């Protein structure tokens with residue numbers, strides 16, 4: 001059996017009931033076959049792959065808090081510190097009822113290679129809780145965040161592990177967590193990113209993941225003789241990534257015609273109204289059913305369906321495994337030319353393979369959504385030097401980083417004779433740096 005297959009088997013055996021983690025490991029290791037074969041003797045002897053798939057450390061903890069009725073609620077908190085070979089652990093905190101250890105491990109594993117691709121010195125980590133912020137009052141969210149940080153603060157720090165936002169964790173939650181960290185540890189430091197602008201946040205971090213997704217998509221199209229301007233785009237999700245992806249796509253001359261949430265989706269033939277979307281999701285924290293009151297000519301549908309719309313480009317920006325094989329078939333049948341992942345692992349393995357086999361340009365999340373964490377690293381730099389850069393400066397750096405990522409993944413694919421396979425290219429380019437750093441630092 002090949003070394004890659006042995007390690008995939010080991011991961012499944014050692015981590016049963018963690019299907020998302022298996023999926024992420026398979027996707028990465030399958031595309032590293034050629035690199036691993038070229039270095040097999042050394043990697044085997046050093047158990048490099050076995051070390052890569054085993055988190056350096058993981059925490060699971062109780063999070064008790066009191067709801068508005070005076071009832072005590074208990075959630076489970078997680079932080080997985082996956083790999084620090086190239087820098088302090090870095091990655092978001094997901095607050096969603098579906099969160100479990102396997103989901104945090106898949107996200108943490110992806111984060112290792114994504115962070116490496118940014119070219120910045122950040123290792124991979126991820127955390128979160130099965131707490132559901134939906135429908136909770138501000139006071140309840142604060143009570144949860146304070147309790148969560150009371151435990152988490154023992155394991156994080158500006159030079160060790162720097163969490164940030166993810167699904168369910170936005171500026172409000174980061175604010176409450178930062179306040180509690182400072183209260184307990186007495187340190188005003190860049191321990192979290194995505195902070196508010198009045199207490200150490202970076203301009204453009206809110207926009208960064210969505211904007212970065214479009215910078216990379218635009219470059220990928222350019223490399224393949226297409227342009228973004230004039231294209232019709234389907235976006236899924238309506239959270240942080242989806243909103244700013246929609247905004248930047250429209251600024252760059254494309255038309256976004258869909259957005260979605262966990263209960264339904266909107267089709268707006270005239271192009272999504274970003275101001276209305278922001279009002280509904282960022283201010284009122286309401287459902288997409290509200291969109292029709294801003295745009296009477298739009299359509300609202302229950303359930304899923306954004307991938308059934310005829311578009312040139314698809315940008316999945318909601319959650320994992322939301323673009324399935326039948327969706328991929330529909331996109332291909334409708335003439336879609338490119339898919340770029342704003343979310344983490346939104347496309348199943350079978351759907352990815354189908355898209356690639358049918359000539360659709362496919363940018364994997366670890367490259368396409370790396371602009372968020374890259375800008376978080378820029379926030380860390382600003383915190384360390386106790387300065388704030390202008391929006392234009394951060395945005396210009398973000399653009400450069402995304403263009404570089406695009407070229408690095410394309411070049412790595414070419415080097416290994418899989419030209420145009422950006423899944424392989426991103427995995428190879430991300431892996432090479434981490435493997436090199438792990439090797440240089442000895443058996444740890």
Ligand SMILES: NC(=O)C1=CN([C@@H]2O[C@H](COP(=O)(O)OP(=O)(O)OC[C@H]3O[C@@H](n4cnc5c(N)ncnc54)[C@H](O)[C@@H]3O)[C@@H](O)[C@H]2O)C=CC1
Pocket residue numbers: 165166167168169209237238239240241242260261262263317318319320322342343344369370372373
């Ligand atoms: N916020 C960031 O900077 C980054 C986020 N990501 C990824 O992007 C994706 C979206 O994250 P955010 O926009 O930050 O979160 P968010 O909480 O702001 O928005 C999440 C969106 O996904 C939808 N959603 C969640 N679960 C769903 C489900 N089961 N079915 C259908 N829709 C669902 C929600 O309705 C919402 O529209 C996630 O995969 C996240 O890991 C990736 C890189 C950075």
Ligand SMILES: O=C(O)CCC(=O)C(=O)O
Pocket residue numbers: 090091092093114162163164165166193344369370372373374376
């Ligand atoms: O900004 C960060 O540190 C993390 C963003 C994140 O969670 C992600 O890239 O998936």
